[in-house]
Amino acid sequence: GESVGLHLPTLSVQEGDNSIINCAYSNSASDYFIWYKQESGKGPQFIIDIRSNMDKRQGQRVTVLLNKTVKHLSLQIAATQPGDSAVYFCAENIGRGSTLGRLYFGRGTQLTVWP
Amino acid sequence: DADVTQTPRNRITKTGKRIMLECSQTKGHDRMYWYRQDPGLGLRLIYYSFDVKDINKGEISDGYSVSRQAQAKFSLSLESAIPNQTALYFCATSDARRGGQETQYFGPGTRLLVL
Numbered sequence: 001g002e003s004v005g006l007h008l009p010t011l012s013v014q015e016g017d018n019s020i021i022n023c024a025y026s027n028s029a030s031d032y033f034i035w036y037k038q039e040s041g042k043g044p045q046f047i048i049d050i051r052s053n054m055d056k057r058q059g060q061r062v063t064v065l066l067n068k069t070v071k072h073l074s075l076q077i078a079a080t081q082p083g084d085s086a087v088y089f090c091a092e093n094i095g096r097g098s099t100l101g102r103l104y105f106g107r108g109t110q111l112t113v114w115p
Numbered sequence: 116d117a118d119v120t121q122t123p124r125n126r127i128t129k130t131g132k133r134i135m136l137e138c139s140q141t142k143g144h145d146r147m148y149w150y151r152q153d154p155g156l157g158l159r160l161i162y163y164s165f166d167v168k169d170i171n172k173g174e175i176s177d178g179y180s181v182s183r184q185a186q187a188k189f190s191l192s193l194e195s196a197i198p199n200q201t202a203l204y205f206c207a208t209s210d211a212r213r214g215g216q217e218t219q220y221f222g223p224g225t226r227l228l229v230l
Contacts, residue, residue: 009155032216043119043205043221044158051216089157093216102173103219105157 012112019077021109023090028071030092034103035064035075038087047075047088077111085113118142119222121206127228134193136225138206147189148207148219149173149181158205164189165211196229203227 013019025033031052036044050057050064050073057064063076073090087110091103119140128134138147145166150158160173162181170181178200180192193200204225209217 034218036221041224043223046218046220049216049218091219102160102163105159107155107157 009107010110010112012114013080015080015082015113015115017080019075019080019084019111019113021075021077021088021111023073023075023106025071025073025090025092025106026104027092027094028068029094032093033064033066033073034091034093035062035073036089036091036105037084038089038108040086044089080111080113082113082115085111087111119206119208119220121204121222121225123225124223125226127230128196129230130197132196134196134227136191136204136206136227138189138191138222140187140206140208140220140222142208142210142220143186144208144220145186145211146209146217147183148209149179149189149191150205150207151175152203152205152224161191161204193227193229196227198229201227201229 034049035047037047038044048057048059048062048064050066055066061078065074075088077084087108089108090106093103122137148163149161151161152158159175161175161179162173163171164183167183167186180194182190204227206222207219209219
């Protein structure tokens, strides 16, 4: 399954399938990106990050891809499990000047995994 | 993340009342943030502090104030609460030593209802 985080805020997948969550970021000066997972009733939890000098970074069952040409970020989750059901946010950091260290968050995508 | 704690976790108050939300962290981070989350929206930055003597407004600071009492403590006040401040509030911290490319670690959130 695939979604665009800012334009299609829900994604439903079958357990065991791969999930792709997309995010379009706005600022070409952004140099650091983070994906967060937020389960119901909890705070956002760090999943994976990537710097702008990289195109791809892999974690455990997750991969983040960065396409700076079109300002697009994606999160791929392999073999999606029911415990992956949550809202996923992308965040960008414009690490210069007065905005150093600040994160700007997308609206989020609700991922639902069906057994 | 147990390293970032927020009190209270839930609060119901009336219009016009003064409310304080507190945040404490044991991560040793210099930077602390307050965010607001509304249903279907991403996180919006209210205030942030890069060290004990530094306070900065975020995107939506009107109606809020903050105090950085110590490196580990950052409190958010609603001087005169109004119903549209009903939301989920998150505190976050980050490590300035990463020079702007910093993961933020979030507390569990405070759910505030203003009647």
